[in-house]
Amino acid sequence: MNYSQQRSCILNIVLSKPVHPTAEQVYNEARKKYPRISLGTVYRNLNQLSEIGALKKICSPYGSVRFDGRTDPHFHMECTVCREVFDVELPELAALEKRISDENNFTVTRCEIGLQGVCEKCRKNFSEGIDKPDGK
Amino acid sequence: MNYSQQRSCILNIVLSKPVHPTAEQVYNEARKKYPRISLGTVYRNLNQLSEIGALKKICSPYGSVRFDGRTDPHFHMECTVCREVFDVELPELAALEKRISDENNFTVTRCEIGLQGVCEKCRKNFSEGIDKPDGK
DNA sequence: CTGATAAAAGATAATCGTTATCAATTTTCT
DNA sequence: AGAAAATTGATAACGATTATCTTTTATCAG
Numbered sequence: 001m002n003y004s005q006q007r008s009c010i011l012n013i014v015l016s017k018p019v020h021p022t023a024e025q026v027y028n029e030a031r032k033k034y035p036r037i038s039l040g041t042v043y044r045n046l047n048q049l050s051e052i053g054a055l056k057k058i059c060s061p062y063g064s065v066r067f068d069g070r071t072d073p074h075f076h077m078e079c080t081v082c083r084e085v086f087d088v089e090l091p092e093l094a095a096l097e098k099r100i101s102d103e104n105n106f107t108v109t110r111c112e113i114g115l116q117g118v119c120e121k122c123r124k125n126f127s128e129g130i131d132k133p134d135g136k
Numbered sequence: 137m138n139y140s141q142q143r144s145c146i147l148n149i150v151l152s153k154p155v156h157p158t159a160e161q162v163y164n165e166a167r168k169k170y171p172r173i174s175l176g177t178v179y180r181n182l183n184q185l186s187e188i189g190a191l192k193k194i195c196s197p198y199g200s201v202r203f204d205g206r207t208d209p210h211f212h213m214e215c216t217v218c219r220e221v222f223d224v225e226l227p228e229l230a231a232l233e234k235r236i237s238d239e240n241n242f243t244v245t246r247c248e249i250g251l252q253g254v255c256e257k258c259r260k261n262f263s264e265g266i267d268k269p270d271g272k
Numbered sequence: 273c274t275g276a277t278a279a280a281a282g283a284t285a286a287t288c289g290t291t292a293t294c295a296a297t298t299t300t301c302t
Numbered sequence: 303a304g305a306a307a308a309t310t311g312a313t314a315a316c317g318a319t320t321a322t323c324t325t326t327t328a329t330c331a332g
Contacts, residue, residue: 138327138328140328159319175319176320179318183319183320200318201319
């Protein structure tokens with residue numbers, strides 16, 4: 001893999017963002033520096049960078065794949081209201097992974113824990129904005 | 137939500153399968169009984185059924201969404217070689233979920249643990265079929 | 273049982289995210 | 303500097319999923 005200005009820029013965008021951007025978001029950011037960069041280039045590089053482990057892909061049943069510059073063990077909570085993705089620390093994960101591996105005869109290469117729910121802010125919005133929600 | 141023959145058939149297919157079928161696979165199965173059923177109907181129903189909690193969506197960074205008739209707490213391992221999805225039991229999950237909920241001020245409505253790796257069968261295939269793998 | 277009303281089906285077009293293709297450009301390595 | 307390899311930008315293609323719309327089916331009061 002060779003060096004390229006665009007790839008370097010793309011990696012830096014993901015590394016510097018506290019959020020977990022989609023390819024589209026990285027593309028919009030990258031265009032500020034490289035107005036002619038193509039969306040295909042962004043996808044290609046994000047995938048290559050995740051293959052070599054420079055960043056991680058996060059999947060969700062809703063919407064697009066997201067990318068994460070943090071590569072140390074941690075997980076994600078996705079708010080089903082605002083669709084923001086937050087980090088979760090889970091120190092006991094290593095032990096858990098090993099147990100699953102052993103008990104099921106499965107060589108774990110990757111573990112993604114995806115939680116869904118409602119974040120603090122959205123919950124507050126609801127309880128303040130709506131006096132008597134339907135309940136359902 | 138009204139009753140319909142097709143919806144009932146679709147639910148039964150997912151409930152009766154030990155595997156975790158994709159919409160396409162459910163469609164092919166349903167066509168045996170309703171040859172004129174449309175793929176859109178299958179998608180519509182699978183989504184509706186998962187909304188009311190009659191079945192669960194499983195997402196993966198590869199390929200399509202899968203559906204699971206088991207709605208009790210358990211998780212999934214996906215083999216990156218054969219792409220099969222296996223169940224994992226994780227009894228201590230309830231406690232884990234609560235801790236995450238409490239520590240992060242996040243109302244967890246759903247927790248999906250997606251493990252990726254290589255299953256027993258595929259590992260065996262590799263070690264038997266290739267004398268000296270490249271390593272990479 | 274019948275007819276009105278609402279919901280669902282089937283057919284198909286449209287959309288969305290992502291990947292593939294390919295000529296032109298950039299990087300790397302003598 | 304110049305050849306070989308890798309990468310880009312532009313765009314077409316793709317696969318999965320959703321939306322639209324007309325016809326059919328289910329529900330329910332009379």
